[in-house]
Amino acid sequence: MLPVSTLVRRSVLVASITDEEALAGCWRHNADAIALELPISMRDTRAAVAQAITTARRGGAEVFVRLDKSRAFAQMNASVSPELAGVLLPHAESAAEVQSIEAMLAEREREEGIPEGQLEILPVIGTARGIWNVRQIVNASVRVRCTAIDEVSLCRSLGIVASDDFDPFSFSRGRVIVETLAAIKLPLGIGHPLGARPREVAEDELIRIADRARNSGFKGALCVAPSWVEPCNRAFTPTDEQVSYYRDVRTAFAEGVKRGTAAVPFPGGRMIDVPVDERAKLVIDWWERCRQRDAEKAAALSAQWQMH
Amino acid sequence: MPINNARFVNAAWTRGCDGFTLDLEDSVPQSQKEYARTLVRDAIHTAAQGGGEVQVRINQAYIEADVTSAVWPGLSGLNMGHTLTVEQVHLMDEWVTRMEREHGMRPGTIDIDVSPDSVYATVALEELVDASPRITSFGSVGGYDYALSLGVEMFTGVDAFFYPRGLGSLIARAHAKEFPLSAQVPDTSGSVSDAEHAFRQAQATRKLGGRRGGGLHPNVVEPMNRGLTPTADEIAEAERILDFWAHLEAEQEADGQLGETIVDQYEAARARELLDWAAACADMDARKDRMVARARAQQAGN
Numbered sequence: 001m002l003p004v005s006t007l008v009r010r011s012v013l014v015a016s017i018t019d020e021e022a023l024a025g026c027w028r029h030n031a032d033a034i035a036l037e038l039p040i041s042m043r044d045t046r047a048a049v050a051q052a053i054t055t056a057r058r059g060g061a062e063v064f065v066r067l068d069k070s071r072a073f074a075q076m077n078a079s080v081s082p083e084l085a086g087v088l089l090p091h092a093e094s095a096a097e098v099q100s101i102e103a104m105l106a107e108r109e110r111e112e113g114i115p116e117g118q119l120e121i122l123p124v125i126g127t128a129r130g131i132w133n134v135r136q137i138v139n140a141s142v143r144v145r146c147t148a149i150d151e152v153s154l155c156r157s158l159g160i161v162a163s164d165d166f167d168p169f170s171f172s173r174g175r176v177i178v179e180t181l182a183a184i185k186l187p188l189g190i191g192h193p194l195g196a197r198p199r200e201v202a203e204d205e206l207i208r209i210a211d212r213a214r215n216s217g218f219k220g221a222l223c224v225a226p227s228w229v230e231p232c233n234r235a236f237t238p239t240d241e242q243v244s245y246y247r248d249v250r251t252a253f254a255e256g257v258k259r260g261t262a263a264v265p266f267p268g269g270r271m272i273d274v275p276v277d278e279r280a281k282l283v284i285d286w287w288e289r290c291r292q293r294d295a296e297k298a299a300a301l302s303a304q305w306q307m308h
Numbered sequence: 309m310p311i312n313n314a315r316f317v318n319a320a321w322t323r324g325c326d327g328f329t330l331d332l333e334d335s336v337p338q339s340q341k342e343y344a345r346t347l348v349r350d351a352i353h354t355a356a357q358g359g360g361e362v363q364v365r366i367n368q369a370y371i372e373a374d375v376t377s378a379v380w381p382g383l384s385g386l387n388m389g390h391t392l393t394v395e396q397v398h399l400m401d402e403w404v405t406r407m408e409r410e411h412g413m414r415p416g417t418i419d420i421d422v423s424p425d426s427v428y429a430t431v432a433l434e435e436l437v438d439a440s441p442r443i444t445s446f447g448s449v450g451g452y453d454y455a456l457s458l459g460v461e462m463f464t465g466v467d468a469f470f471y472p473r474g475l476g477s478l479i480a481r482a483h484a485k486e487f488p489l490s491a492q493v494p495d496t497s498g499s500v501s502d503a504e505h506a507f508r509q510a511q512a513t514r515k516l517g518g519r520r521g522g523g524l525h526p527n528v529v530e531p532m533n534r535g536l537t538p539t540a541d542e543i544a545e546a547e548r549i550l551d552f553w554a555h556l557e558a559e560q561e562a563d564g565q566l567g568e569t570i571v572d573q574y575e576a577a578r579a580r581e582l583l584d585w586a587a588a589c590a591d592m593d594a595r596k597d598r599m600v601a602r603a604r605a606q607q608a609g610n
Contacts, residue, residue: 002456135431174471181458182427215466217458242461256337263310263335263524269499271524274334275452282459 001281005186007145008293009033010220010236011229012188014066017052022226027059027304029226030233030297035064035088035122038075046078053083060300064088064122069097073104080108086120086143091153093129095140102141122146124222126153131172138183147180148188148222149173151195162196169195177217189213190221190232198224203231210235233294238287246280253277309524310335311364312344317351321358321603323526324533326592328355331365332374333389334453341370345377352382359592359599363387363421371399379407385419387447392428397439404442416442423447426457430472437483445486448522449473465494489518501525510535519585533593538586546579546586553579 013031015022018039026034034056039045049065056063062085067075069091076087089101098121105119121143125134131154138144151169155162173189180187189195191213194206201209210232213221221232238246253272256264266272309316311330320328330351336344348364355362361384366374368390378386388400397420404418420442424430430449437443450469452462460468469492480487491512495505506528510521514536521532538546552566553576563572 004459170467170470171474174474177458178427178430178471182431212464212466215460215464216468217460219459257339260337260340261310261313261335262337262340263313263331268497269501271500273452275456279452279456282456286459 001285002278003184004181004282005145005184005219006289007186007219008289009062009146009186009188010290011223011232012064012148012220013061013223013226013229015056017049023052023055026056026226027061028301029229030059030301031061031223031229032220032233032293032297033062033064033085035066035222036079037066038068038071038079040068040071049079050081050083053079053081057083058300058304060297062086064120066090067101072101076101076104076108080105080112080114080119082112082114084119086122088122088124088148090124090150091126091130092123092137093127094133095136098123098137098140098144102143105143117143119143120145122148124148124150124153125176126150127157128154129157131175134176134179135183138180138185144183144185146186146188147176149176149195150222151189152198155196160196162193164193164197167192173216173218181217186219187217188220188222189216189218190228191216191218200225200227203227206231207235237290238283243284243287246283249276249280250284253280310344311347311351312336312340317347317354319526320355321360322600323358323529324596325358325360325529326533326596327361327363327384328358329363329365329387329522330355332370332378333365333367341367345373348377349380352378352380356382357599357603359596361385365389366400368392368396371396372403375400375403376407379404379413379418380411381413383418385421387421387423389423389425389447389453390429391422391424391436392426392432394432394435394439397422397436397443401440401442418442419444421445421447423453424449424472424476425451425453427454427472428457430475433476433479437479437485443485446476446480446488448488448490448520449476450490450492463496463498465496467492488520489513489516490521491516491518501527503527503531507531507535514538533589537589538582542582543586546582549575549579550583 009032011031012033012035013026013029014035014037015026016037017023036052036056053063064086065075065079066088092098101121109116109119121141123137123144125131125147130137138147154169154172160168173191177187190209194209206228210221214236220236223229223232249272252264252266256262262273264272309320309331311317311332330348332344352362362382363385364378364383365387366378368388391397400420408415408417420440422436422443424433424446449472454469455462458468477487477489491509493509493512506523510532513521519536521536523529523532549566549571552571556564556571563570569575
C-alpha cells in the first residue's frame with residue numbers, strides 16, 4: 001500500500017484561552033484536535049494553561065498551543081506538559097525556524113520527563129516565503145507531521161483583498177498539499193472561499209466546501225468556529241457509499257487479475273487498474289482509522305458524562 | 309493498451325491513432341509480466357502498421373528486463389511510470405543505449421518520457437528533467453496514479469492537478485522540454501468511452517496550446533483527433549491574417565486592424581504556427597491512411 005500519514009486530524013478547532021466560555025465548551029464539539037491560542041502576556045499563566053489543556057482534552061481531542069514566534073520561548077515554558085500534543089507555528093517560513101522551535105521543545109521535554117520527540121510542530125504557512133520554502137519546512141524535523149495553510153495571513157503577505165469571486169491561491173494550496181503529501185505528512189486547509197474569508201456558513205455549504213478541499217488533497221482543516229467541526233469531520237471521512245464502492249472495486253479487480261488482466265472494465269464505463277485498487281485500499285483503511293478515532297473520542301466523552 | 313490483450317493490440321492499428329502506448333506496467337498483472345515481455349516485439353510491429361508512433365510503458369521496478377524486451381526497430385519511445393529518481397532514468401538510458409546498439413538502431417532513436425504521475429515525482433521533477441538527453445518531454449499529469457498519491461477522487465469536477473500541471477509546465481519549458489498541456493474539463497462520469505467529453509477536452513487543450521491527447525477506448529480517438537486539429541474556418545482565418553500581415557509589411561506598418569483583430573508580428577506568428585500545425589496534422593492523417601491501406605492490401609494478399 002502507498003505510504004501515507006496515519007494521522008486522523010479532520011478538524012482542528014481553534015479556541016482562545018482568554019475566552020472563558022469558548023474554552024469551557026471547546027471539548028464538547030467533537031474536534032479531532034484543539035489549538036489553544038495563548039494570552040499575549042505569559043506571566044503567571046502556567047497553571048491556567050495547564051488547566052486549559054486538561055479542559056480541552058476532555059473530549060478526547062489532541063491539544064496544541066498556538067505559538068507567537070516572538071514569544072515562543074516563554075509560551076513553551078508555560079505550556080509544555082505530558083498532556084500537550086504539540087505546538088502550532090504560525091507564519092512558518094524556513095527550516096531554521098522549525099529547528100529553533102524543535103531545540104526548545106527538546107529541552108522542555110527533558111525538563112518535563114516527556115519522551116524525546118513526542119511533541120509535534122505543526123507549521124502554519126501564511127506568507128509567500130513560507131509557500132516558497134514549504135519543502136524545507138515540512139522536511140525540517142520529524143516532529144513536523146502535519147502542515148496547515150493560513151490564507152488570511154497569505155492575503156496580507158501578498159497584498160490581496162480577499163473576495164468570494166476570485167480564488168488567488170490555487171497554486172499556493174497545491175504547493176503545500178503536494179510537498180506535504182510527498183513527505184508522507186498531512187496537509188490541512190479549507191480552501192476557497194472560506195480559507196481567505198473564514199466565517200460561519202450554513203452546514204450544507206460548509207460540507208460542500210470541505211468536500212472540495214478533500215478532493216483537492218487536504219485531509220482536514222483548521223476550524224475557526226465550533227460550527228465547522230462536525231461538517232469537517234463528515235466531509236473528511238469517507239462515506240459509507242464510497243466504502244461500498246471501493247469494496248466492489250477490490251472485488252472486481254481481484255477477479256480481473258485472476259482472469260489475467262489488470263485493466264478491468266467497471267460499471268459506468270469506467271476502467272479500473274492498479275492505482276484504483278490501491279486507492280480502494282487507502283480509502284477503506286482511512287475510513288477504519290476515522291471510525292477508530294471517533295470511537296476514542298466517544299469513549300472519552302462517555303467517561304466525562306459518567307464522572308458528572 | 310495492455311500488451312497481453314491480443315484483441316486490443318491486434319485491432320489498434322485500425323483505430324486512427326497518431327500514437328500508441330503498449331503497456332507493460334499497471335494494466336498487466338504481476339503474474340503476466342514475463343509473458344507480456346515476449347509479446348512486445350510483435351506488438352510494436354502490429355501497432356505500427358497504422359502509421360502512428362509506438363511507445364512502450366515500462367515498470368520502474370523492472371527497468372533492465374522491460375527495456376531489453378521493448379527496444380526494437382519501430383519503437384519511438386519509452387515511458388516509465390512512477391519515475392522517482394535520477395538513478396532510475398540513468399539506468400533506463402544505459403539499457404536503451406545498449407539495446408539500440410545490439411539491434412542496429414541509430415543511437416538516440418528512442419526518446420524517454422518521464423511521467424510525473426505522483427506527488428513524489430513532482431517534487432523530484434527539477435532533478436529528473438535533465439537526467440538524460442533522451443528526455444524531450446514529460447508524460448501527462450492527472451490520471452489515477454496522481455489522484456492516488458493526492459488521496460483524491462478522480463471524477464468530482466475539482467481540478468486537483470492545477471499545481472503539478474503548472475509547475476511541470478514551467479520546469480519543462482525552462483529546460484526546453486515539452487510538457488503535455490491538458491485542459492481540465494470537468495468529468496463527473498469517469499467513462500473512458502465518452503466521445504463528447506473527449507472532444508471538449510481536446511478542443512480546450514488546443515486552446516491552451518496543447519497538442520496531445522490520450523485515451524483508453526477507441527471511441528475517443530476520432531473526437532480527440534478532431535478537437536486537436538485546426539478547423540477549416542480557423543485555417544481560412546489564419547491565411548487571411550497572414551495575407552493582411554504581408555500587406556502591412558509591404559506598407560512598412562507595425563500593426564493594423566483586420567475586422568476585430570489587431571494584426572501585428574505576434575498575431576502573424578500565431579497564424580503561421582496554426583497553419584504549420586494544420587499541415588502537420590494533415591501529413592499525419594495522410595501517413596496513417598497510406599500505412600493502413602498498405603497493411604490492408606498486404607492482408608488481402610495473404
